[in-house]
Amino acid sequence: MIPSTSWQEALPELLRALGETAWMVGWSFLITAILGIAIGVLLRLWAPDGLAPNRFLYFAVGAVVNIARSLPFLILMIALISFTRLIVGTAYGPTAAVVPLAVGAIPFYARVVEAALREVASGKLEAAQVMGASTWGIVRKVLLPESLPGLVSGATLTLVTLIGYSTMAGVIGGGGVGDFAIRYGYQRFNGPVLVEAVIALIVIVQVVQSVGDWIVRGMGHLRG
Amino acid sequence: MIEVTSLTKVYSSAASTVTAVDDVSLRIDSGQIFGILGRSGAGKTTLMRCLTALERPTSGTVTIGELELTSLSGAELRRVRHTMGMIFQHFNLLASRTAAANVAFPLEVQGVPAAERKQRVAELLDLVGLSDRAGNYPAQLSGGQKQRVGIARALAAHPQVLFCDEATSALDPATTEQILDLIAEINRRTGVTVVLITHESEVVRRICSGAALMENGRIVEQGALLELLTAPRSRLADILLPVGEPANLGAESSVVLSFAQGHAQEPVISGLTRRFGVDVSILGGAVELIAGRKVGRLRVVISHPTGAFDRAGVDAYLAEHEVSVQA
Numbered sequence: 001m002i003p004s005t006s007w008q009e010a011l012p013e014l015l016r017a018l019g020e021t022a023w024m025v026g027w028s029f030l031i032t033a034i035l036g037i038a039i040g041v042l043l044r045l046w047a048p049d050g051l052a053p054n055r056f057l058y059f060a061v062g063a064v065v066n067i068a069r070s071l072p073f074l075i076l077m078i079a080l081i082s083f084t085r086l087i088v089g090t091a092y093g094p095t096a097a098v099v100p101l102a103v104g105a106i107p108f109y110a111r112v113v114e115a116a117l118r119e120v121a122s123g124k125l126e127a128a129q130v131m132g133a134s135t136w137g138i139v140r141k142v143l144l145p146e147s148l149p150g151l152v153s154g155a156t157l158t159l160v161t162l163i164g165y166s167t168m169a170g171v172i173g174g175g176g177v178g179d180f181a182i183r184y185g186y187q188r189f190n191g192p193v194l195v196e197a198v199i200a201l202i203v204i205v206q207v208v209q210s211v212g213d214w215i216v217r218g219m220g221h222l223r224g
Numbered sequence: 225m226i227e228v229t230s231l232t233k234v235y236s237s238a239a240s241t242v243t244a245v246d247d248v249s250l251r252i253d254s255g256q257i258f259g260i261l262g263r264s265g266a267g268k269t270t271l272m273r274c275l276t277a278l279e280r281p282t283s284g285t286v287t288i289g290e291l292e293l294t295s296l297s298g299a300e301l302r303r304v305r306h307t308m309g310m311i312f313q314h315f316n317l318l319a320s321r322t323a324a325a326n327v328a329f330p331l332e333v334q335g336v337p338a339a340e341r342k343q344r345v346a347e348l349l350d351l352v353g354l355s356d357r358a359g360n361y362p363a364q365l366s367g368g369q370k371q372r373v374g375i376a377r378a379l380a381a382h383p384q385v386l387f388c389d390e391a392t393s394a395l396d397p398a399t400t401e402q403i404l405d406l407i408a409e410i411n412r413r414t415g416v417t418v419v420l421i422t423h424e425s426e427v428v429r430r431i432c433s434g435a436a437l438m439e440n441g442r443i444v445e446q447g448a449l450l451e452l453l454t455a456p457r458s459r460l461a462d463i464l465l466p467v468g469e470p471a472n473l474g475a476e477s478s479v480v481l482s483f484a485q486g487h488a489q490e491p492v493i494s495g496l497t498r499r500f501g502v503d504v505s506i507l508g509g510a511v512e513l514i515a516g517r518k519v520g521r522l523r524v525v526i527s528h529p530t531g532a533f534d535r536a537g538v539d540a541y542l543a544e545h546e547v548s549v550q551a
Contacts, residue, residue: 127316130276131330131381132305141329145320221319221361 021176028101040113097174116150156212231284246441262438309378368399388420468508
């Protein structure tokens with residue numbers, strides 16, 4: 001019988017796994033933030049009560065967003081294997097995991113953005129319109145700055161969700177802390193090392209959430 | 225000058241059709257403070273949304289200066305809007321910007337260079353008495369201060385027309401007076417035409433020179449305020465200077481005397497009693513400073529101890545003193 005790895009011995013490997021998680025979560029978060037805001041803004045503009053109402057686009061894009069959101073992440077990830085291979089060249093490893101992570105998170109964040117933009121009082125938009133602002137000017141100078149606290153707290157939520165999704169990506173060869181936990185905790189029943197991974201995840205999520213909350217609190221004057 | 229011709233706005237849904245503005249024609253001269261008075265639901269807001277082209281009328285036209293708004297497309301409309309300023313009941317300031325940055329907003333939209341913007345913002349904050357609040361966010365300002373920022377913002381781009389949408393309805397009475405006086409002072413100093421909608425008769429009484437009364441989507445009365453107040457059976461006169469209902473006062477033979485031509489301070493009534501030996505009992509009335517003039521309306525019963533008196537002479541005397549008499 002091989003003696004089981006102690007948590008101290010597993011530490012360097014855990015750190016490498018956390019690095020992989022940071023890589024895939026970092027890139028997918030960046031892509032999600034950019035595309036999620038873009039799609040969220042378009043949905044808000046195209047909505048029946050938006051600044052550029054477009055029934056067809058609103059419902060078409062809305063339907064795609066809903067379909068993507070209704071798939072469990074694990075299924076989405078498997079369904080996207082060929083697509084990932086097309087873009088990254090491989091379906092394995094942390095970089096490949098970025099594709100399904102972003103595809104899974106973009107529709108979620110887009111809806112959060114749309115809801116946050118909806119909170120901006122229509123009177124503020126009308127005030128900007130009467131001052132002769134263009135639609136793009138209103139998006140840039142009114143909609144986005146006024147909804148910043150909602151955008152940031154939504155981004156925090158998305159980031160925590162991405163960390164959770166990333167562990168599932170580990171299951172099909174994405175690497176990272178999920179892969180680490182499966183190998184030690186599930187395949188080798190190494191309790192202490194599993195606990196080590198769990199603690200690391202708890203700490204990371206706490207830090208992410210606290211930083212997000214701290215940024216939103218710093219924007220206190222926006223809630224008035 | 226603002227001219228509205230046969231403006232109608234109908235909202236249709238599957239369930240119902242609502243005519244919010246019904247065949248309204250309106251003429252507002254440049255430099256005036258014009259008040260549109262009406263209860264909520266009378267269609268004032270929809271009318272103002274048509275004046276600012278936030279809403280496209282179902283039919284009819286809105287002409288501001290030389291331009292007919294309903295015929296304009298996006299870019300042209302944005303240019304016309306650079307000649308408009310607007311203030312709102314709920315201020316609609318941007319919470320993400322300081323007072324100074326809020327005032328700078330319309331200047332940014334119009335591409336005014338930063339240095340010029342800064343100078344103009346300082347001027348405007350000084351005009352509304354908020355120079356010391358330039359760096360404050362709206363959340364740190366009182367309602368009255370927010371509306372002052374709103375006024376400064378509306379005036380930033382030198383508009384020809386200032387639209388006020390229930391601008392004082394969210395403010396307490398003392399603050400309301402300050403804001404109204406500020407609007408009147410700005411009108412005097414810059415000559416900007418002010419169009420305001422309100423449900424508060426006090427607003428019209430205090431600063432308007434012209435007014436319209438709106439009910440069920442229609443303009444019931446409109447014109448110069450002083451003329452309206454002496455017009456026979458004027459509804460606006462009854463709202464602004466109420467004299468009571470004859471039936472309630474138990475005197476159907478009463479008449480309403482309107483003093484609008486600057487004679488409110490002259491002893492017209494004592495002159496009347498001395499000259500004709502009549503008794504004048506005052507049943508109700510109001511005297512107010514309106515459009516800079518002291519204006520009064522009194523409901524009176526004129527009688528004589530013997531029963532008969534020289535009615536033609538009394539009427540002539542009152543007419544001579546520019547007092548109008550209505551049954």
